[in-house]
Amino acid sequence: MTTLGYxxxxxxxxxxxxxxxxxxxxxxxxxxxxxxxHSQIYPELARLEDGGYVTHSVVEQRERPDKKVYxxxxxxLDDLKEWVTRPPVPRPTRDELTLKAYxxxxxxxxxxxxxxxxxxxxxxxxxxxxxxxxxxxxGEWREDLTSTNSPEFASYATLRRGISYEREYAGWCRWxxxxxxxxxxxxxGKE
Amino acid sequence: MTTLGYxxxxxxxxxxxxxxxxxxxxxxxxxxxxxxxHSQIYPELARLEDGGYVTHSVVEQRERPDKKVYxxxxxxLDDLKEWVTRPPVPRPTRDELTLKAYxxxxxxxxxxxxxxxxxxxxxxxxxxxxxxxxxxxxGEWREDLTSTNSPEFASYATLRRGISYEREYAGWCRWxxxxxxxxxxxxxGKE
DNA sequence: ACCCGCATGTAAGTCGTTACATGATTCT
DNA sequence: AGAATCATGTAACGACTTACATGCGGGT
Numbered sequence: 558m559t560t561l562g563y564x565x566x567x568x569x570x571x572x573x574x575x576x577x578x579x580x581x582x583x584x585x586x587x588x589x590x591x592x593x594x595h596s597q598i599y600p601e602l603a604r605l606e607d608g609g610y611v612t613h614s615v616v617e618q619r620e621r622p623d624k625k626v627y628x629x630x631x632x633x634l635d636d637l638k639e640w641v642t643r644p645p646v647p648r649p650t651r652d653e654l655t656l657k658a659y660x661x662x663x664x665x666x667x668x669x670x671x672x673x674x675x676x677x678x679x680x681x682x683x684x685x686x687x688x689x690x691x692x693x694x695x696g697e698w699r700e701d702l703t704s705t706n707s708p709e710f711a712s713y714a715t716l717r718r719g720i721s722y723e724r725e726y727a728g729w730c731r732w733x734x735x736x737x738x739x740x741x742x743x744x745x746g747k748e
Numbered sequence: 749m750t751t752l753g754y755x756x757x758x759x760x761x762x763x764x765x766x767x768x769x770x771x772x773x774x775x776x777x778x779x780x781x782x783x784x785x786h787s788q789i790y791p792e793l794a795r796l797e798d799g800g801y802v803t804h805s806v807v808e809q810r811e812r813p814d815k816k817v818y819x820x821x822x823x824x825l826d827d828l829k830e831w832v833t834r835p836p837v838p839r840p841t842r843d844e845l846t847l848k849a850y851x852x853x854x855x856x857x858x859x860x861x862x863x864x865x866x867x868x869x870x871x872x873x874x875x876x877x878x879x880x881x882x883x884x885x886x887g888e889w890r891e892d893l894t895s896t897n898s899p900e901f902a903s904y905a906t907l908r909r910g911i912s913y914e915r916e917y918a919g920w921c922r923w924x925x926x927x928x929x930x931x932x933x934x935x936x937g938k939e
Numbered sequence: 940a941c942c943c944g945c946a947t948g949t950a951a952g953t954c955g956t957t958a959c960a961t962g963a964t965t966c967t
Numbered sequence: 968a969g970a971a972t973c974a975t976g977t978a979a980c981g982a983c984t985t986a987c988a989t990g991c992g993g994g995t
Binding site: 575580595599600 | 948
Binding site: 560563564566567570589590591592634637638640641642643644645647648649650651652653655656657658659660661662663664665666668669671672676679705706707708710711712714715717718721722724725728729732733736737739 | 751754755757758761780781782783825828829831832833834835836838839840841842843844845846847848849850851852853854855856857859860862863866867870896897898899901902903905906908909912913915916919920923924927928930
């Protein structure tokens with residue numbers, strides 16, 4: 558079973574979905590740190606059905622094309638549960654911007670500053686978006702977030718990761734831009 | 749030109765290296781956020797030479813097999829410089845552990861706690877290793893780190909990214925483990 | 940008439956991993 | 968004699984991206 562397979566099962570464990578629905582949820586990286594195109598999703602759904610992890614039923618719609626709605630099976634759910642707590646094999650982190658930083662000593666000062674300022678902005682925007690979601694969740698789901706065995710908690714947990722990831726990234730970009738610009742890094746909090 | 753090509757050029761811009769040397773430097777993720785196996789490096793070197801970005805000379809060694817030592821060309825250096833400040837196309841972040849968090853509501857409490865504790869430890873160990881390097885660099889390279897156009901600064905910059913990345917990741921894992929365990933997250937600093 | 944959203948697929952190509960393959964020299 | 972390090976490659980496979988392909992219905 559591939560990681561994509563588990564990503565799909567993770568979504569289907571919450572609600573029944575069509576391939577198209579899955580595509581929508583995996584387009585943005587909101588909610589979970591994985592993504593896939595429809596060209597990868599459809600064949601994977603076929604494989605999951607082959608293995609008995611999901612089943613589908615055709616739903617006829619008026620004024621819309623028919624769709625195949627997938628449902629997770631008991632076997633799929635068992636496999637998913639087992640996978641959740643299995644330690645992931647550590648995979649090498651690849652980050653092109655950090656790789657660029659490794660050769661930044663060759664670059665033009667101004668152009669390099671611009672690059673890291675732009676990236677800082679990108680991550681701060683993403684952060685602001687996530688913070689908005691967080692506020693909403695903490696208000697709307699106050700009850701659900703008290704128990705860690707609710708899907709709401711799990712969604713909140715991945716969002717927390719998104720927030721700390723973006724904050725960290727934006728902070729590093731700011732430090733880079735400040736350093737290259739020559740102002741000396743602006744200190745915000747400790748490190 | 750692939751990102752791996754630029755990773756190789758980035759190393760060759762600092763010193764002449766053989767394919768084997770490159771393999772060593774790209775094995776661990778220390779110093780830069782990219783990695784590759786030798787099976788990918790050798791063909792890439794051939795392509796780079798084909799494109800005129802590098803040249804090689806055979807160095808005969810006593811008591812060791814001969815080796816091909818690669819050198820970056822003027823053209824290779826120009827291309828590398830241009831690439832450094834070109835904004836990277838944003839690629840989707842894939843993180844299996846965060847994906848697991850999305851389905852953690854299905855998991856056994858104890859097993860899930862153990863998973864995130866273990867991962868917290870992994871990242872804290874990596875962090876400690878990086879912090880050691882940082883102390884060494886700040887002592888040894890005090891002079892060089894004042895100018896951002898030194899390779900030492902660039903190495904230091906990627907190390908800073910490594911440090912903040914690992915700290916962020918470890919912190920999130922701790923929050924996860926604490927939350928699932930039921931103690932309620934331990935507050936360390938703000939956030 | 941044309942584009943957009945819904946809906947589902949296949950094909951070709953790239954990037955990366957694992958495995959296969961060889962050969963020299965040094966250390967135990 | 969066998970394992971470990973140095974040194975360089977190729978082959979097979981899997982994951983992911985981009986492009987190709989089709990068709991309905993609704994809005995402009």
